[in-house]
Amino acid sequence: MRIVIVGGVAAGMSAASRAKRFDPDAEVVVFERGDFISYGACGLPYVLGGAVGEWDDLIARTPAQMRGRGIGVQLGHEVTGVDAEARTVTVLDRAAGRVATEPYDRLLVATGVSAVRPDWAQTDLAGVHVLREIPDGQAIADSLKGAGRVCIVGGGYIGLELAENMCRQGLSVVLLERNPDVGGRVLDPEYRPRLLDELGRHGVDVRCGTTVEGLIGKAGRVTGVQTDGGLVRADVVVVAVGVKPNVDLLRAAGARLGKTGAAAVDVRQQTNVDGVYAAGDNCESLHRVTRRRVHIPLGLTANRMGRIAGINMAGGDAKFPGVVGTSIFKVFGLGVARTGLTQGEAAALGLNAVSVDVTSTDHAGYYADARPIHVRLTGERGTGRLLGGQLVAENPLSVKRVDVIAAHLHSRGKVEDLFQMDLAYAPPFSGVWDVLLVAADRLNRALRA
Amino acid sequence: MRIVIVGGVAAGMSAASRAKRFDPDAEVVVFERGDFISYGACGLPYVLGGAVGEWDDLIARTPAQMRGRGIGVQLGHEVTGVDAEARTVTVLDRAAGRVATEPYDRLLVATGVSAVRPDWAQTDLAGVHVLREIPDGQAIADSLKGAGRVCIVGGGYIGLELAENMCRQGLSVVLLERNPDVGGRVLDPEYRPRLLDELGRHGVDVRCGTTVEGLIGKAGRVTGVQTDGGLVRADVVVVAVGVKPNVDLLRAAGARLGKTGAAAVDVRQQTNVDGVYAAGDNCESLHRVTRRRVHIPLGLTANRMGRIAGINMAGGDAKFPGVVGTSIFKVFGLGVARTGLTQGEAAALGLNAVSVDVTSTDHAGYYADARPIHVRLTGERGTGRLLGGQLVAENPLSVKRVDVIAAHLHSRGKVEDLFQMDLAYAPPFSGVWDVLLVAADRLNRALRA
Numbered sequence: 001m002r003i004v005i006v007g008g009v010a011a012g013m014s015a016a017s018r019a020k021r022f023d024p025d026a027e028v029v030v031f032e033r034g035d036f037i038s039y040g041a042c043g044l045p046y047v048l049g050g051a052v053g054e055w056d057d058l059i060a061r062t063p064a065q066m067r068g069r070g071i072g073v074q075l076g077h078e079v080t081g082v083d084a085e086a087r088t089v090t091v092l093d094r095a096a097g098r099v100a101t102e103p104y105d106r107l108l109v110a111t112g113v114s115a116v117r118p119d120w121a122q123t124d125l126a127g128v129h130v131l132r133e134i135p136d137g138q139a140i141a142d143s144l145k146g147a148g149r150v151c152i153v154g155g156g157y158i159g160l161e162l163a164e165n166m167c168r169q170g171l172s173v174v175l176l177e178r179n180p181d182v183g184g185r186v187l188d189p190e191y192r193p194r195l196l197d198e199l200g201r202h203g204v205d206v207r208c209g210t211t212v213e214g215l216i217g218k219a220g221r222v223t224g225v226q227t228d229g230g231l232v233r234a235d236v237v238v239v240a241v242g243v244k245p246n247v248d249l250l251r252a253a254g255a256r257l258g259k260t261g262a263a264a265v266d267v268r269q270q271t272n273v274d275g276v277y278a279a280g281d282n283c284e285s286l287h288r289v290t291r292r293r294v295h296i297p298l299g300l301t302a303n304r305m306g307r308i309a310g311i312n313m314a315g316g317d318a319k320f321p322g323v324v325g326t327s328i329f330k331v332f333g334l335g336v337a338r339t340g341l342t343q344g345e346a347a348a349l350g351l352n353a354v355s356v357d358v359t360s361t362d363h364a365g366y367y368a369d370a371r372p373i374h375v376r377l378t379g380e381r382g383t384g385r386l387l388g389g390q391l392v393a394e395n396p397l398s399v400k401r402v403d404v405i406a407a408h409l410h411s412r413g414k415v416e417d418l419f420q421m422d423l424a425y426a427p428p429f430s431g432v433w434d435v436l437l438v439a440a441d442r443l444n445r446a447l448r449a
Numbered sequence: 450m451r452i453v454i455v456g457g458v459a460a461g462m463s464a465a466s467r468a469k470r471f472d473p474d475a476e477v478v479v480f481e482r483g484d485f486i487s488y489g490a491c492g493l494p495y496v497l498g499g500a501v502g503e504w505d506d507l508i509a510r511t512p513a514q515m516r517g518r519g520i521g522v523q524l525g526h527e528v529t530g531v532d533a534e535a536r537t538v539t540v541l542d543r544a545a546g547r548v549a550t551e552p553y554d555r556l557l558v559a560t561g562v563s564a565v566r567p568d569w570a571q572t573d574l575a576g577v578h579v580l581r582e583i584p585d586g587q588a589i590a591d592s593l594k595g596a597g598r599v600c601i602v603g604g605g606y607i608g609l610e611l612a613e614n615m616c617r618q619g620l621s622v623v624l625l626e627r628n629p630d631v632g633g634r635v636l637d638p639e640y641r642p643r644l645l646d647e648l649g650r651h652g653v654d655v656r657c658g659t660t661v662e663g664l665i666g667k668a669g670r671v672t673g674v675q676t677d678g679g680l681v682r683a684d685v686v687v688v689a690v691g692v693k694p695n696v697d698l699l700r701a702a703g704a705r706l707g708k709t710g711a712a713a714v715d716v717r718q719q720t721n722v723d724g725v726y727a728a729g730d731n732c733e734s735l736h737r738v739t740r741r742r743v744h745i746p747l748g749l750t751a752n753r754m755g756r757i758a759g760i761n762m763a764g765g766d767a768k769f770p771g772v773v774g775t776s777i778f779k780v781f782g783l784g785v786a787r788t789g790l791t792q793g794e795a796a797a798l799g800l801n802a803v804s805v806d807v808t809s810t811d812h813a814g815y816y817a818d819a820r821p822i823h824v825r826l827t828g829e830r831g832t833g834r835l836l837g838g839q840l841v842a843e844n845p846l847s848v849k850r851v852d853v854i855a856a857h858l859h860s861r862g863k864v865e866d867l868f869q870m871d872l873a874y875a876p877p878f879s880g881v882w883d884v885l886l887v888a889a890d891r892l893n894r895a896l897r898a
Contacts, residue, residue, distance in 0.1 A: 010881070040813060040815065040876065042874070042875055042876050042881075043813060043815055043876045046816060046817075046876055046877075050817075051817040051877070052815050052816055052817070052876070053815075058815055288871075299874050300871065300881055300882065300886075301871070303882065322871075323871040324870075325871070326871045326872060326873045327873065328873035328874065328875045329875050330875065330877045330878070335878075337873050339873070364491075364492060366489065366492055366501050366502075366506040366507055367492060367495060367500055367501055368495075368499075368501070395846075396877065396878075397844075397846050397877075397878065398846065398849075399878075400847075400849070400850060400873060400878050401849060401850075401852060402873050403852075403870070403872045403873055403883070404853055404856050406870060406871055406872055406873065407853050407857055407867075407872075408860075410866065410869065410871070411857075411860045411866070413860065417859065417860070418856075420770035420859065421773075421852070421855060421856055422737075422749065422750070422772040422773045422774070422788070422855050423749065424775045424777035424788070424848075424849060424851050424855065425491070425747070425749045425777065426491055426776075426778050427489065427492045427495055428495075428779045428845065429777050429779070429784075429845075429848075429849050430849065432489065432491075432748045432749055433749065433752065434852070436852075437749075
């Protein structure tokens, strides 16, 4: 049994480890186009800001460690083609410029996503970056040397994390966002101004409703961003306007893509092509709340998919359970989390959704350092089912309680059952009625009204 | 409809508010023996330590506010007798020394618990205290003036919270515990030494396996505690060896008590005596994991019971959902939480329980200030059911994720389903695989082994 894995980051390395563990006799080979495997890509912004010391700190396992487990790892090897009939892939050794044909019994395509570079960002000017991989981060760090002013394009969570981390380096930061506010893919409109406020409070110059038209430069280096609102001078530009799944190889193999443009896989991470699996950011997954296929590329999902693909490729039988759309991020002193559906998402799906908003304190109001926490909880009229929750809090860690909502969504629980829960209370940790209970109570009544 | 409520703290005031809201025409009268109503008793240790500014900060609502809602509140009124046939109670106005008979249609006995005072603690010596109510706390604060050395007897969570808060006041603290370690009612033996270590690190002189034999004093003031391990000199002694439910009034009414000694009530908080309800710390509750009646007096449970009693007394129909045994506390820099059953508790019940221990970091190991978190997860062999979890962490707030386990226990979920959950991940909040997922995976495998 020869298992070939394309891509050595989250899904790919999880799959390799699991496959080898499940079947120690299997030959497992990983081809990674770049020079790093098995690293925490979500930590990239934080190396720039200093909360993570070194790029190497992000690396969970080295190629040598993986080889020690009997897993073949080939860095700088790009898989450029596939023959699903013959069960072979074409592999380019980038350093040597050599091309080889490699056979497989099972193939995993774990090629992730690429950062979108709009036309205006397709440039040779130095100082223009995206942030997806360690070399991107290293290039940004190089560009920042001597820089004073940074322009970040895109107000999604990566853009926001970048803004925070650039500020922490003492840089002057301008954030451009096409939409009227930031965090639009995460929160309902009512909650987004809290993000803007927090960015403003820390000196980020946020310009929403601004469309980028082009870049200007001098002597081969970027010097500014031309927008419909005028010129924004910048020594460094980071483009964070979204990602797209890397599906060329899958397409070449004859694998089906979903409506989202990401790979369509079954619960075992198999594509429609015999022997070909896909896992990670390039895949769709099942949303347990809506029962629809979604493309929400996130770290845990990628790792879980990889694990499942690895077991199945090695002859086991594991199934991906789906996601409930949980995500979390920090921007300066604010924690932001969501799971399930927002009111806007639920309404767009035609659900009879009701939301309530509760503001409380993350722990007992009388106990030191109690800070506001805002919770929006969304349920379905008629069924009483919980649909989702959004949290924003000034004590960032306190939004991790989003996991309680996620757990309840997993079991398709009702709002009234959430209210019944015996959640932990002591003054340093929550109010007697945890804010989630308060919100569930209020939503329960709203659903019955 | 005249609703009489005995006791004006957590359960009593929740009941009063709910009853009045449910039936604004009902006459609701609260008799409170003491001088305070509606306060957060769990915050008492923290006023002593300074994390809560004033005793008054603990008060959620004043009598005037309650009266403004049309609820009659009588402070300093002790209900000393009940005639369940005639539906009357005997009420002593403590200040005036006057006794009156008050009629009721529905009676709620929300008299809570009292601190246990062993024989040796039944003393007239000044400087010997328990901590249950605001006047207890105020008396301790008075005693502490000029004191240098405090002896706390009892290593349950109140004793531990007291130890921390006394230390924060610069006092020298000795903690005496009869058992071989502290936290014995909360954690399995394997986890308790972490508490001892933390206490020791902060200079608390913990003496386990020590039995108190008596007190010594001079000029009417305590000067020390005589133990089987010698004399412990102390200017102030706080006895925190447990609580007992206040059930005299219920007993007088002919209400049945459970095996635990606390009131036996149905899911509507009704006793076996027509028109007589009980709610709060003096009641048993149903444990959803074991389906047994337990006596676990805690703030959320008391408030919830009161709420349910209030609705039902006013003519509604609400049911207490039971508890899963969740509790949480902080001791210095350590967060401690548990829910469901410990391995020891499960084994004592004859369950075929298996536990696994996982140590990880509360957030991504490479991100600043990642600290150890220890999780013990317990499941049942055969059924695969989750039975409980214990958490100890150096980043105290991170143990609030116990609520995810509690949520899953509520729905009698399986360990394998916990592992499937889409929990929130970003480097400042957790590892890619949250420690709960890591523990669930490991337990799942252990259950199958």
